Amino acid sequence: MEVDVLIVGAGFGGMYMLHKARSLGLRARAFEAGSGVGGTWYWNRYPGARCDVDSLEYSYQFDEALQQEWQWSERYAPQPEILRYAEHVAERFSLKGDIQFNTRVEKAAYDEAAERWRVTVSGASETWETSARFLILATGCLSSAKLPEIEGIGRFAGEQYHTGRWPHHAVDFSGKRVGVIGTGSSAIQSIPLIARQAKSLVVFQRTPTYSVPARNRPTDPAYEARVKSDYAGFRARNSRMLNAFGSDLPRNETSALSVGADRRTQAFEKRWEHGGLPFMGAFNDLLLNAEANTAAAEFVRGKIQEIVQDPATAARLMPRQTIGCKRLCVDTDYYATFNRPNVRLVDLRESPLEEITPAGVRSGGVEHAFDCLVFATGFDAMTGSLLAIDIRGRGGLALRDKWRDGPRTYLGLGSAGFPNLFTISGPGSPSVLTNMMVSIEQHVNWIGECLDWMRREQHECIEAAPEAEAAWGAHVNAVADRTLFPSCNSWYLGANVPGKPRVFMPLIGFPPYVEKCNEVAARGYEGFVLG
Ligand code: NAP
Numbered sequence: 001m002e003v004d005v006l007i008v009g010a011g012f013g014g015m016y017m018l019h020k021a022r023s024l025g026l027r028a029r030a031f032e033a034g035s036g037v038g039g040t041w042y043w044n045r046y047p048g049a050r051c052d053v054d055s056l057e058y059s060y061q062f063d064e065a066l067q068q069e070w071q072w073s074e075r076y077a078p079q080p081e082i083l084r085y086a087e088h089v090a091e092r093f094s095l096k097g098d099i100q101f102n103t104r105v106e107k108a109a110y111d112e113a114a115e116r117w118r119v120t121v122s123g124a125s126e127t128w129e130t131s132a133r134f135l136i137l138a139t140g141c142l143s144s145a146k147l148p149e150i151e152g153i154g155r156f157a158g159e160q161y162h163t164g165r166w167p168h169h170a171v172d173f174s175g176k177r178v179g180v181i182g183t184g185s186s187a188i189q190s191i192p193l194i195a196r197q198a199k200s201l202v203v204f205q206r207t208p209t210y211s212v213p214a215r216n217r218p219t220d221p222a223y224e225a226r227v228k229s230d231y232a233g234f235r236a237r238n239s240r241m242l243n244a245f246g247s248d249l250p251r252n253e254t255s256a257l258s259v260g261a262d263r264r265t266q267a268f269e270k271r272w273e274h275g276g277l278p279f280m281g282a283f284n285d286l287l288l289n290a291e292a293n294t295a296a297a298e299f300v301r302g303k304i305q306e307i308v309q310d311p312a313t314a315a316r317l318m319p320r321q322t323i324g325c326k327r328l329c330v331d332t333d334y335y336a337t338f339n340r341p342n343v344r345l346v347d348l349r350e351s352p353l354e355e356i357t358p359a360g361v362r363s364g365g366v367e368h369a370f371d372c373l374v375f376a377t378g379f380d381a382m383t384g385s386l387l388a389i390d391i392r393g394r395g396g397l398a399l400r401d402k403w404r405d406g407p408r409t410y411l412g413l414g415s416a417g418f419p420n421l422f423t424i425s426g427p428g429s430p431s432v433l434t435n436m437m438v439s440i441e442q443h444v445n446w447i448g449e450c451l452d453w454m455r456r457e458q459h460e461c462i463e464a465a466p467e468a469e470a471a472w473g474a475h476v477n478a479v480a481d482r483t484l485f486p487s488c489n490s491w492y493l494g495a496n497v498p499g500k501p502r503v504f505m506p507l508i509g510f511p512p513y514v515e516k517c518n519e520v521a522a523r524g525y526e527g528f529v530l531g
Helices: 012-023 064-069 079-092 185-197 221-229 231-239 261-274 277-281 290-307 311-317 436-457 466-481 510-522
Strands: 003-008 028-031 104-111 116-122 127-137 159-162 177-181 200-205 211-213 329-331 343-347 353-356 360-363 366-369 372-375 390-392 421-423 462-464 528-530
Touching: 003 012, 012 028, 012 079, 012 436, 064 231, 104 127, 177 185, 177 360, 185 200, 185 329, 185 372, 200 360, 211 261, 221 231, 231 436, 231 510, 261 277, 261 290, 290 311, 311 343, 436 510, 462 466
Parallel strands: 003 028, 003 127, 104 390, 127 421, 159 372, 177 200, 177 372, 200 343, 211 329
Antiparallel strands: 104 116, 116 127, 353 360, 360 366, 462 528
């Protein structure tokens, strides 16, 4: 079937885009590599996977009845519940009829004469071509799972898992010797649960991570009722937050350096008790001023020292980098897990990872034997799944070539040379620094309004102007350079992927971004070339 809008991905971005396109009367179809909806939440089924944004915020707001009827069981919804929610949305809006599952988009080439995208798609046993006027990439920011590039990868003879490609069946670690490589968010959520099951667990840590307690708990019915009595107002307040979440405990707009040490500790303590990502909002300059940041980092290091009984292990677990410049982790019992007799930490800075062997992992000259190996080694973030598709724009220009030195977009929505192509939560937009659900809806609403406007104004084609794109790239960098974000090797910078250009990919600050997008639209899509 030839469609108006072809969507890649049926996660929360692709699902809402499909609904939006259909509600505008456009013929739309989504292609999804997985066998079901949910994107991130479809793939990341590892033990302990759950959201780190409050459930009542991490959900769609486009339909009042939907947000009223759905009930979240916990403050931070577990992965199976989020997946059930995605399934519920797909059913409620009859989305599945227009989603082709188990299908991967391999290639998309813009046919300038026909003004259509020619798209090559492959299923289990066949490959075919289809076409669409608009190509919308809802491929997700953290979808391209990354294995470490080390000797012997693939040689392990036992069970091997990546947190971002977890099997659909339950994995039982009982009585097993387990190794986990990585200590990012996925590792921090899964390690306490694996430790409870496994006979022994060895955690291989390259960079210690800052983590704050989640303080997860069952949903408080009184709180839920309060939110639902004015859900629109609650959503509006959250959208005005820097990261589009957390209006219940907004950032304290004073400098950490304007108060004495005791007041600072009290403020950190209060947020530590509250739990979750709002910790970084204890003061307004924790990610702007190195001295303020050190105060927060010291506080967390102090907590690690209190929690972890063995002083040598505590010291190894203490991060030294800027707190928050890698995404802050949110845990339940992570540090305390290292007090268990069956858990051991291997510091890869002391004992470098040498190779994966058929028996396990060799580091620092020692071979650690395992029955199961878990790679919690993250993703080729933000660009990985976009560039996995061979995308060719005007004159056959490959997106992979255009982005060789880092992604170049206008507003994180479009890229010059690639007409009628939109990215949902693309690089250059706030995306991963925000509540993703809010960013996704903002992008889909903007794209939907744009498509509707083009139809009314009889435009066939929209494409980012090179000058607007260059200015936008400079702006995204300039905003990041005013902060401490570029100061460590984070995946925001692509630093976790050997050879990836070091460019800060997301834009900091949701409200000014929304204002800019609205302004661009109000000015007849300023910065875009229309045909
Ligand atoms: P990640 O944050 O990139 O962590 C990957 C871990 O693997 C890091 O500790 C990294 O060490 C280590 N690693 C990577 N390559 C390695 C190598 N060659 N040798 C040794 N260690 C290696 O990935 P993630 O934990 O999957 O999380 C990614 C993002 O997904 C998060 O930041 C978050 O945005 C999102 N997420 C959110 C939640 C949630 O709470 N809702 C849960 C999971 C994920 P280095 O630090 O030294 O690179």
